[in-house]
Amino acid sequence: MDYFDVVVIGGGGTGAATAYDLSLRGLSVILFERGELTSGTTGRHHGQLHSGARYALGDPHIAQECMAETRILRRIARDTIEYNQGLFLAIDDEGEALTPDFIAACREADIPAMEVPVQRALELERRINPKTRRAVLVPDGTIDAYRLAMRFFASAVARGAVVRNFTEVIGIDSSQGEVQGVRVRQIRTGLEQRYACRAIVNAAGPWADKVAALAQQDVPVTPAAGTMVAVEGRLTNMVVSRLRRPGDGDIIVPQRRLSIIGSTQRKVDDPDGLRPLGEEISFLLSSADELIPDFSKQPFRSAWTAARPLAGRSSEEGREISRDISVIDHGKTGKLKGLFTILGGKATTLRIMGELVSDQVAQYLDVDEPCRTALFELYPYDYYWRLS
Numbered sequence: 001m002d003y004f005d006v007v008v009i010g011g012g013g014t015g016a017a018t019a020y021d022l023s024l025r026g027l028s029v030i031l032f033e034r035g036e037l038t039s040g041t042t043g044r045h046h047g048q049l050h051s052g053a054r055y056a057l058g059d060p061h062i063a064q065e066c067m068a069e070t071r072i073l074r075r076i077a078r079d080t081i082e083y084n085q086g087l088f089l090a091i092d093d094e095g096e097a098l099t100p101d102f103i104a105a106c107r108e109a110d111i112p113a114m115e116v117p118v119q120r121a122l123e124l125e126r127r128i129n130p131k132t133r134r135a136v137l138v139p140d141g142t143i144d145a146y147r148l149a150m151r152f153f154a155s156a157v158a159r160g161a162v163v164r165n166f167t168e169v170i171g172i173d174s175s176q177g178e179v180q181g182v183r184v185r186q187i188r189t190g191l192e193q194r195y196a197c198r199a200i201v202n203a204a205g206p207w208a209d210k211v212a213a214l215a216q217q218d219v220p221v222t223p224a225a226g227t228m229v230a231v232e233g234r235l236t237n238m239v240v241s242r243l244r245r246p247g248d249g250d251i252i253v254p255q256r257r258l259s260i261i262g263s264t265q266r267k268v269d270d271p272d273g274l275r276p277l278g279e280e281i282s283f284l285l286s287s288a289d290e291l292i293p294d295f296s297k298q299p300f301r302s303a304w305t306a307a308r309p310l311a312g313r314s315s316e317e318g319r320e321i322s323r324d325i326s327v328i329d330h331g332k333t334g335k336l337k338g339l340f341t342i343l344g345g346k347a348t349t350l351r352i353m354g355e356l357v358s359d360q361v362a363q364y365l366d367v368d369e370p371c372r373t374a375l376f377e378l379y380p381y382d383y384y385w386r387l388s
C-alpha cells in the first residue's frame, strides 16, 4: 500500500493551496478530487477578488483578511488577477447615509477606500446608473478562478505532491482513534485502492460534512446555493457593487468579455446538481439594471448556481452564518486524531486557508516548518500538465 504523510480530499482552491503549503513544509502529500480539478465551487464562483470592502461594515476581520490576501496574491499570482478596481455605488437613501461609515470601516480594515465625485465615477464607467448619489473606489479585482487554483496545483506538484483527479474518497480508515488511511475509487474504471497516511485534510467545501461522515465525524455545514447570470459584453471595466449592507444581486463583475451579476442565497440539502431558478434569474437581471441600466437588455449568455461552504448550521438561508474560515481538529472535537476539516472562507482567501489548516497538521505531525506560501511566486498554471 502506498504511503503519504498527508491525504488532502478535495481539488478546489482550498485543497490546492493546502497541498502546496504542506509540500513546502517537506511533507509527502497526495490529493484526491472526485471530478475534474476545480469542478466544485471553485470553478463556478463569481470571480471577484475581494478587497474586503463588502465585509468592512459587518465583518471587519474578514475585510482585513481579504485585503491582506489580495496584497499577497498580487505578488505570487499576478497574472491570474485583473486589478481593475471596484466602484461602490450609493443609489438610494440607505446607501447615501451609509457612505461615511463604509469608508471609515474600510480604512479601519486597511482597505484604501476613496470617495470620488459622481461625475468622475461616470467618466470612469459611463454605463453606471446616472442617478448614482455617491461613489467609492476600492481595490477590488477580477479573478481567473481556474488559473489561480491551477497555479497552486502546479506549485504543489513541483514540490512533489501527487494529484489524482476523478478519484473519489469512499472511506476513511482509523484505528484506536487515529487515522490510518483512505479508500478511494477511480471514477472511470471503478478500481478501488487504499492509501496509508498519518493525517487527512478534508477540503471538500460544501461536501465536507459528507466526507467527515465517512469517519463518523460531525461537521456543521450549510450548503447555501447562489445563482449568477452572465450577459454578453464587458459593460464596465471595474467591479461594480451596490453600497448597502451585503444582500442579494448587488455585485457586477466584468469577466473577459462578459458581465456577471450575482448572487442569491438559498439553503439546499444537497450541493450536487444545483440549477438556477427562474425567479432568481429575473431578480438578478432587474437588480443589475439598478446598477447598470440596460444590463438586462444585453444578450443573455448563461446562468449557473454554486454552493457556498458555510461553516455552521442554519435553519434559514444561512445569512447569519459568518463567512469566516473555520479549521476543525477532529482529534479535539470528535476523538479522531489526524483528521482536520477546513471550511468557510472565499476563493480570495484560498492561500491563508491552506496556511491555517497546514499549521495544525504540521503541529500534529511534529513538523517544525513554518508556512512559506506567501514568499514565492507560484508556478505558471500550465506547469501543472508539464510536471504531473
Ligand SMILES: Cc1cc2nc3c(=O)[nH]c(=O)nc-3n(C[C@H](O)[C@H](O)[C@H](O)COP(=O)(O)OP(=O)(O)OC[C@H]3O[C@@H](n4cnc5c(N)ncnc54)[C@H](O)[C@@H]3O)c2cc1C
Pocket (backbone or CB within 6 Å): 009, 010, 011, 012, 013, 014, 015, 032, 033, 034, 035, 037, 038, 039, 040, 041, 042, 043, 044, 045, 046, 047, 048, 049, 050, 167, 168, 169, 170, 203, 204, 205, 206, 207, 211, 224, 225, 226, 227, 228, 262, 263, 264, 305, 306, 307, 308, 309, 344, 345, 346, 347, 348, 349
Ligand atoms: C455563488 C457564489 C459566489 C461566490 N463568489 C465568490 C467571489 O466572487 N470571490 C470569492 O473570493 N469567493 C467567492 N465565492 C466563494 C468561493 O467560491 C468558495 O469559498 C471557494 O471556491 C471554495 O473552495 P473550496 O476548495 O473550499 O471548495 P470546492 O471548490 O467546492 O472544492 C471541494 C472539492 O471537493 C470535492 N469532493 C467532494 N467530495 C469528495 C470526495 N469524497 N472525494 C474527492 N473529492 C471530493 C468536490 O468535487 C470539490 O471539487 C463564491 C461562492 C458562491 C457559492
